[in-house]
Amino acid sequence: MLNDVDYLKQFFEPESIAILGASSDTTKPSSKPHVSLIKRGYKGKIYPVNPNYNEIFGHKCYPSLADIPGKVDLVIISIPAQGVYAALEQCIAKGVCAAVIFSSGFAEIGLEGRLLQEKITALAKESGIRLCGPNSVGLINTINGVMASFAHIVDIPDVASKSVGFVTQSGAYGVLIYAEALANGVGFNYFVSVGNEADTEFADFLEYMIHDSATKLVGGYLEGARDGAKLRRVAEKAAKLQKPIMIMKVGRSKVGAKAASSHTGSLAGVDQIYDGFFKQTGIIRIDGYEELIAFAPFTSAGRLPQGKNVAILSISGGIGVTLADACEGLGLTLPMLKESTMAKMKEVLPFFASAQNPIDMTGKYMTHPHILLTCLNALLEDDSIDIIFANFELFEPYGVEIARGIIDIYNSTSKTIVLNPWVYPGTDEGEGVRELRRAGLPVFFNPTLTVRALAQMADYAEFLRKRKNREYQIPVTTRGERSKVELNDLEGVLSEGISKNLLASYGIPVTKESLAQNEDEAASMAGQIGYPVVLKVDSPDIPHKTEANALKLNLSTEEEVRRAYKIVLQNAKKHKPDARINGVLVQEMLSEGIEVIIGVTRDKVFGPTIMFGLGGIYVEVLKDVSFRVAPLSPGDALDMIKEIKGFELLKGVRGKPSADLDALVDVIMKVSAMVTELKDQVEELDINPLIVYPAKMGVKAADAMVVLRSS
């Protein structure tokens, strides 16, 4: 039995590669991988296939795949779209396990191409051959020289330090990212352009790379995920292996989302859901490739920050202030240093320097660079500091000596030390910096990007710490009390009463209420529930009861209830004469609290997705909401509550007590359990509002609506 990722091994570790459509014409795409395989010293067998040649670039050329004497592991298909299906049949006949398809003219060109693509997908599923593409610029493994790509990437000279894997849904942009990374000294082990994803997809290659021990960081360019559940499993494996995944997910804007979706034909989904999903699964979302490049040295150094407390040490007050702003803006903190730490530094700093964080070593550093080592040592001993960001210059004649001092300090601690030597562009970095590099220490140049990467690294480390805690375990969902049979009798929008019964069956607190069929029943129920009460029409066809004026609040006497019963029914019928009316709900009138909304939608990519926000204008006007994909953990639920700006209100402001966050988390968890279990039945759910009372006083759903999937 193959492991989850073993089946992709033939793409990256083939012992033999055939090139369909091989050519000696170096302007042809098919010649690129051929030339590059040779140039990059690929050790396996290379079989060009083309009936028009006897030999290409020193390799015997075969008229067809069948004519190749040995086994073929990987086939590069570089022929017109029309011939691809037949070529794949030949591959299957030959026992080939994997094929990279450069050819375009599939789903990206419309209906005709889509049909052709569906044919090759079916063929792959049926035969077991794995495909990358079509419409892929190819893939490469720079470690063993598998250059199965016709893109410019095969021409870019490699760099010594490489530990990144990269998967892209845009061939051209992916190549640009690869080139920029290498120009910045960040090398890739693997690069895959997934093309139209007729068979393998983005998440499959992420998974392969995560399991590669030489790969410390996996990056991706993503327009839309195919399968949210698969991406989630991959992210969970990555977290277990402590391998960060950084994804440049495009389509934040409306226009961008539309273009992304039409570009790859993938389901873009709601972009904000990706934000929640990424937070939940520890995937680091980036807006540009610069962030991947800046982050890579952190992962190759392999040291995780123990917290978010930063000390900044610099040789310019200006840089210190700029770094402090950048750190605080990204959620890192600059704590006060201990008196003892400052005292040690004051011994070497000029009398007028404050030794406060950010620490300015002043111009004295230029004549006495050893003060850097004293300051670093002092900061190492300060347990209020997790991260030291050192901005300095290494110059003659002290460069190598200071560098060695830094190396000793770096190796003596497990704290994160960010080394940001000051090298003027266009000048030699000097022996000191080279000494740092030789010792394998990570050095960073652009201070702004480095702080961003540092913040991402600190967030990632926090994510890894958190997920070990019990509250970040996803509970096993248990069957609710309500039977599926009952649900199966219903469809479409459920009335408030029925919706609340369903919620209550999962343990979610709802208003005390009964469904009255006449005035007398209403009056008697009101008496049982206790005044004041609320009367509302209960109808699946009137979801907006306020608009219909089919709801009366704060009724204090039997007389009021009887009058309200008539009016509510009358207005409901006037609003929608053909509405199906279950009766009139008699409901306890809830006391005031903070109104929040919990909503669930079935996202096409991620399935049931929970939204949280404060009620009223916060959601509608300020769009202050957070998302998480079900099922989630209590920690996720609390995170999504804390994520909204209005959280301050729940925390308790102006002397008011904190809201009952435990009860709120509990309801979100119950909603998560319910929609996970009923994911094939529930299309939508809306608890609006849920009233949240002060701590220990609970929450209650005042109104709710469930929409079932139409079968």
Add this chain to the structure above:
Amino acid sequence: MLNDVDYLKQFFEPESIAILGASSDTTKPSSKPHVSLIKRGYKGKIYPVNPNYNEIFGHKCYPSLADIPGKVDLVIISIPAQGVYAALEQCIAKGVCAAVIFSSGFAEIGLEGRLLQEKITALAKESGIRLCGPNSVGLINTINGVMASFAHIVDIPDVASKSVGFVTQSGAYGVLIYAEALANGVGFNYFVSVGNEADTEFADFLEYMIHDSATKLVGGYLEGARDGAKLRRVAEKAAKLQKPIMIMKVGRSKVGAKAASSHTGSLAGVDQIYDGFFKQTGIIRIDGYEELIAFAPFTSAGRLPQGKNVAILSISGGIGVTLADACEGLGLTLPMLKESTMAKMKEVLPFFASAQNPIDMTGKYMTHPHILLTCLNALLEDDSIDIIFANFELFEPYGVEIARGIIDIYNSTSKTIVLNPWVYPGTDEGEGVRELRRAGLPVFFNPTLTVRALAQMADYAEFLRKRKNREYQIPVTTRGERSKVELNDLEGVLSEGISKNLLASYGIPVTKESLAQNEDEAASMAGQIGYPVVLKVDSPDIPHKTEANALKLNLSTEEEVRRAYKIVLQNAKKHKPDARINGVLVQEMLSEGIEVIIGVTRDKVFGPTIMFGLGGIYVEVLKDVSFRVAPLSPGDALDMIKEIKGFELLKGVRGKPSADLDALVDVIMKVSAMVTELKDQVEELDINPLIVYPAKMGVKAADAMVVLRSS
């Protein structure tokens, strides 16, 4: 009479330069400018001054300034702090107009240095000599080779294209920015490190550079402005000359602000006020020097976008989506293209390409690059488009031909065209790109930074357009009705009644109200005002009437008023037995509306500064407020209203009508007039809440507090 900036000319256009503390030792700071003046071909006279030498680097060396035979325009002072005062006396005796002081050991080292600095400041004011520094790394003019700096900047080879001036409050960081800019092909005409600003300051040099015709863009690194009013005048001049100012203002974070303030000893002020001030004056705030570098080509091209509608044309769907996201995230819009535009493009694009914005030219571009020209021409004719962002590749054998086509198109239009050719890092940019450069067209490489710069340019162009409109003219403020004498009798916190009288005297609508001294008066006043009424204690010592329980709302009968009168007084006295009590305010009870807050504080840098926000939790919890410095224009007032996130609420949501924005603008303008006129008297002002009613229905101040300056 010297023009405002002529007095600084001697810094940049001196006919002779003396160097105090000159040395032949090239490790000494003083040798740097000397060597560089020679190397960069400075045409004026150079006079080294040092009694220990006869000659340095081929120039006759003088024992003292007095010994120099001719006139000396500029003196570089590179001697220990203790000798600077005497050196300046010699400069004055010699008739020197300007001196750059490298020496440190002044205000930055504490009290002793500050006293020394105050002495040289006084000497400068008295004699008229102008100083740059002390603690400055110097200044340079790259056009005429005035290299009056000891910093690394003098060693960096210049570039051909230069049109930037730069002023910095951090010497070291400024030098880094200079180096980074030059490494990216952006050259500086001027660079000034202002040091401790003992005499000249940041804004003075900005002003000088703005008036230089070769300088198209002025940048700055700022920790804290000395004089808000001066900076405002300079910004206004810059706007008149259409010269953008870009300032990297640090100190956004609390720690950063504190460090910046202790670093230069300048008054950092409230960072958020800078945001408002910059918006008001058209200064572009940047967070990093990368933004200055990316922006510079826009200014040297000298074309202002006519609007914010962007068409994106790219050779990769991925790039197109990424650019679309970036544009929309920064306030640019990607409109739908006209049918006729799309039809023209569809003639050359592949059948499956959509020709929608963002436009993907697809792989067809690589074989048919002329389609770029067809698309550009089609977009030029589409009047829904102001800006074309073209992402393309120029390759052989078509590169030069396509480039020439682009040049013709560029020169045929006044639309902004952003040329973003795709050049892999480390590869030759090619003849095509060189052809674009030779024709003087601006080319941009990093797409993310370019979009940000484009958005800033579009915002700046909008600012220039807006300031020509009447509503952006600042009205001449007129004396209010209230006499200063009356105000002069008061001090400290004014009671609500007196505060509102003051507001009313400036035409600001306040509640109908009277001050009652006894129950009978209260009852009779309530009758005159009309029920329901509010009773509040009127005391300068009880600003928080709710806390003191000295306020009763919604009183509907005389009996209630009489009872409330007693309770209010009683509670006020209990809350603060020694409070000065003016009486009890009888006030109309306002009907519901939207509560907003208008506040004024006297900022140490900018003077009276107006804050606006929605009432209650919006300000207190969500910190959703905007600032502008008084006096402001009606356009500024409307901008500050629209800037807050809660503006949606004022616009009218959920079927509610829009709030009376005209009346709101009017009140802000009256507050602006009042605090401008009374800027020496008013320390603080708070209208909280101001009730805003639907359009045409006005606003009314429900409560207010004025605090006068203590004399």
